[in-house]
Amino acid sequence: MLRPTLGHRSRPAPARRGMTTVETALVLTVFCMLLFGIFEYTRFLFVLQMTNNAARDGARYAAVNVSMPSTFDTTDYTDSAGNVYTNVTSYTNARMGAGTVSLTPPPAVYQIGGYQYSVTVYAVDPTGLALSPPVIRADPNATSWNNTSFPNLIAVTLTGTYTSIAPSLLFMPSTVPLTVTGTASCEG
Structure with missing residues (x-):
């Protein structure tokens, strides 16, 4: 049996108080x-996907309603039988999750959480589609979106600003501009 000798006792290492706290603070900060x-x-990806879907659905809705008046992009339409048809902007806004209107003059600016956006409906310039890469832009001949015919496209553009929750903590910009366009072929 081994016994420690009196002159050779091992000393415990000096206590390093607070080291665990410092390490935890560093790891938790990164985590x-x-x-x-x-x-x-x-x-951000959720808002981007929701915006893409809303623009595409708004363009489809506009494409099947070219027989409506030219103000149908912002004003509801009531036919002679009393049926009320939702305008394109309201329809697109409903696809965004029914945000609240923060400004009323056209184009209206809507807000959902930290994302503000506006909705624009227009006929696509066919010459812009022939460019490489194709450019989706409004028709310079000022053709109303509901006066287009079959081979032409109707576009709905959502232009907005995404606001980050914690930009300074994540070293990112506080706002990110977003412009999403959905197109559909005119069915009228």
């Missing part, structure tokens, strides 16, 4: 930044 970054990125 929280990563977690908030994941949340912010998925929130």
Whole structure:
């Protein structure tokens, strides 16, 4: 059996108080930044996907309603039988999750959470589509969106600004501009 000798006792290492606290603080800082970054990125992708779907659905709705008056992009239409048809802007806004109107003059500016956007409906310039790469822009001949014929396209553009939840924490810009356009072939 081995016994320690009296002159050779081992001393415990000096206590390093607070080291665990410092390490935890460093690890939690990096972890929280990563977690908030994941949340912010998925929130941005959600808004982008929702905007794409709303623009595409708005363009489809406009394409099948070319027989409506030219003010149908912002004003509801009531036919002689009393049926009320939702205008293109309201229809597109409903696809965004029914945000609240923050400004009323056309184009109206809507807001959902940290995302502000406006809706524009127009006939697509066919010469812009022949460019390389194709450019979707309004017809310079000022053709109303509901006066287009079959081979032409109708576009709905949502232009907005995405606002980040914690930009300074994540070292990113506080706002990100978004412009999404959905097109549909005219059915009239």
